[in-house]
Amino acid sequence: MFGRLSLDAFPTDIITIGGVASGGAVVLAILAFITYKKKWRYLWNEWFTSLDPKKIGTMYAIVAAIMLLRGVADAVMIRAQQAVLSQTDLNLIDSDMFQQVFSAHGTIMIFFVAMGGMFAFINWIVPLQIGARDVAFPLLNSISFWLFAGGMVLMNLSLALGEFSGAGWLAYPPLSGLEYSPGTGVDYWIWSLQIAGVGSLLSGVNFLTTIFTMRAKGMTLMKMPVFTWSIVTSMLLVAFVFPILTVTLTLLGLDRLIGTHFFTSDLGGNPMMYINLIWAWGHPEVYILVLPAFGIFSELVPVFSRKKLFGYKSMVFALSSIMLLSFMVWLHHFFTMGAGANVNAFFGITTMLIAVPTGVKVFNWIFTMWRGKVKFTSSMIWFMGFAITFTIGGLTGVMLAVPGIDFQVHNSLFLVAHFHNMIIGGVVFGFFAGLTYWWPKFTGWKLHEGLGKIAAWLWIVGFLVAFLPLYALGFMGAVRRLDDYDPSFGWQSLFIVAGIGVMIIGLGVVTQITQIGYSWLKRKQLKVNSDPWDGRTLEWATPTPVPDYSFAKLPIVSDRDAWWEMKHAKTKVPTKYEDIEIPKNTGYGVYIGLLSTIVAFSIIWHIWWLVILSGVALVVVAISSTLREKTERVITAADIIAIEGKRQRSVL
Amino acid sequence: MNKLKDTALSYRTELGFWMYLMTDCILFGCLFATYAVLRGSTAGGPSEAELFDMPMVLAQTLALLTSTLTAGLMLVAMHRKRSVEFKVWLGVTIAFGAAFFAMELNEFALLIAEGQSWQSSAARSGFFALVGTHGLHILVGLLWATVLAVVVHRRGFTQKNIRQAKLFALFWHFLDVIWIFIFTFVYLVGASNGI
C-alpha cells in the first residue's frame, strides 16, 4: 500500500529528532499564525497564484533565505565535528549522519540557496531593467517557481521521513547505486533535484525569450545593462547544460528503480560516464551562479562611483568568453582519473584561460572606481570583500588547473577552500551586495547601513578565518568529507581556527537578520524615494513600491545608462495613459508544482499506485492549464492616473 | 487583444519553442552519447545485428515520415481555413504516429521476450533509454495532437489554436529528425556491425 514507507522511516537519533522538532515547530507556528490572522486567502490571491515576476522573485528570495539558514546550520555541524566532537568520546554525529550532513549542505547551498537567490534577482530586476511589464511566459514562470519550491520541500522532508543521500552533493556512482546506497537517501537527492532542475531549465528558456523579445524600444543588445547581459550568458548556460543534468539524474534514477546498467559496476555499466556527464553540467553550473554576481557588481560599482562603467564592451566580451570557455573545462574535476597527459594538459590550459576574462572584469571594476566619487556604502564593502576573496580563489583555481598540482591536492581541503572562495566570495557576497543595493526598490525603505557594514565585515573576516586554514590543511594531507582523524596529525588547532571562522560568519548571519528586523521596525525613518542611490538603469525609473504594471508608459531608450540619460535630459512625466493588460493570477503553477512533488515523493517511496494517480492528474492539469481562455486582466487608465499621481518626482 | 500584441505573442512563443527544442536536442545528444559509449558493452549478450528486425524498422520509419507529411498538409489546410480538411489530416497524422508507436512497443516486447531487456546489459540500457525517450516524445505529441483536434473542433481557428498547430507541426518535424538519427546511428550502423 505505502511502498517501502513504514514506521521505520521516522528518525531515531537525537540530533535529527531535534532538528525535525525545532524545524517542524517553526513551520507549525507560522502556519498557525497565518490561520489565526486569517491570511490564507490573502496569501493565495496575492502571492501563491501571482504571475507577477516581482512577487515570484520575492518568493524565491524567501525560500533561498530559509534554506541558507539550514545550509549554515549544516556547515556548523560539519566544523563542530571536525574541530571538537571527533576528538572526544561523544558520538553525537556518527559517520553515517555526517555523510548526510555534508551532502545536504552542498546540495542545499547550490540548488536552493544560490539558484533561488539568482532567480530572485532575475525575476525582480531583469524585466524592470529592459523596460518590460512581465516575462515572456508568465504562467511558466510561476510553474518554475513552484517546481523549485516542491524540490525544496522534498529535500527537507528527507529529514523527517527516511534519510538523505550520503553520497556527496554530486552522488558519484557506484556509491550512489542501489548496491551501496539501498535506502531512500539518494532517491530524495535525485528527485528533488530533478523537479527543481526542470524548473530552472524552464526559467532559462523563459528569461532568454523575455530578454530577446521584450526589450524597450531603442534598447539594442549593446545598450542592455550589464546585469541583463550577465543573465543572458547565465541563462544560455542553463539552456545548454540543464538538459544534461536531467538526463544524468534520470539515468541514475533508472539504475536504481528498474535495474538498468548505465553506471553500475557490473554488466558493462560505466560509472565514468556519469562523472563526465555530471561535470559537463556541474562546471557550467558554477558559472551560471557567478555570472549574475558579476552582473550585480557591474551595476552597483558605477552607481556608487558616480561614473559610467569602465569598458562596457570588454565586460560583455568577458562574460561571453567565460560562458564559452566554461563548456571546455569539465575534465579538470577528474584529472586523477587517468585520461592521460595530453587530455589533462588540454583541459588544464582551457581552465587557466578563464582567468583572463575574469581578470579583465576585476580590472574594469577597479578602473570604474578610479577617480570616481566612491561612496563606501555596505554594498561597496561587499564588493571590496569580493574583489579580494575572489582573486585569492582565482589564484588557487589556476593552481588547481595545473594537473601536476591537482594530483597532490585532489579531493583535499585545499579544493574545498578554493571553491568556497569562489562561491562565498563570488556568488554569496555578490548576492548580498545586490540585496542591499536593490532592497529600497523591493520595499520602499533602505536597510540600516551601520548594521549592514558590520555584517559585511563579519562575513569577510569570518570567511578568511574559516577558509584560509583549509588551504594549509589541504597541503598537510587532510582530505575533504573527513569525520574523524588521528590526533597525532596535528590538524586539530587549524580545524578549531576554521571553526571560529564559521562562528564569526554565524554572527554575520545573525547581524543580517537583526538588520532586516531593525530596519523593518524603523521603516518610517528609513523610507526613501524611488531612486535613492541616483541610479543609472531603468529599474530606478519605476515608482516605489513598484506597481503591478511596473511602467505606466513603456520607456524609450537612447543610451546605455537609460535612466541617467532621462534624468539629465529632463524627460517629462507622461500625463496621458492607456489601459494596460497584465497577466491574471492563476493557481495552475501551484497545482503543477504540488502534483510533481507528489509524483516524485511516491517514486522515492515506491508507492506505484500513487505515481500513476498523481501522474495522470499532472497530465490532465497541465493540459487544462494550456486551455485557459482569458489570461489577462485590464488596469484602466483612470486607475493608473490615481497611482501615478502619487509619484514623488517630476521626470519620467 | 489587438493585432500588434498578437503578433508579438506569436513571435515570442515561437522563439521560446525553438529554444525549448534546442534544449531537447541536447537531451537527445546526451542519450546518443551514452548509447554510443555503452553500445559495445553487451555483457556477452547478442549483438545488435542479431536483434534488429530491419524490415519492421523500415516500416516504422515510413509510418513516421508519412505522418510528418500529413502534418505538413494539416498546416496547409489551416492556412486555407479549411476546418474539415484540417481535422482529417490531423487525424491521419495521429493514426500514423500511433502506428509508429505501436510498432515500437511491439519491438520492445519482442526484445524482452528474447531475454534482452534494459536489465540485460549496459548496451541494452542505452538502447531502451534512447529509443524509449523518443517514443515518449511521440506519445506526448499524440496527446497534444488529440487535444488540438478537440480544441479546434470546439473553438475553431483562433489565433491561439493556429499558433498551437504550428508548434505541434514543428515538434513533430523535430521528432522526425531525431528519428532519422536513431534510424541511421542505432539501426543501420547496428545492423551492419555484424556483417
Ligand SMILES: [Cu+2]
Ligand atoms: Cu570546474
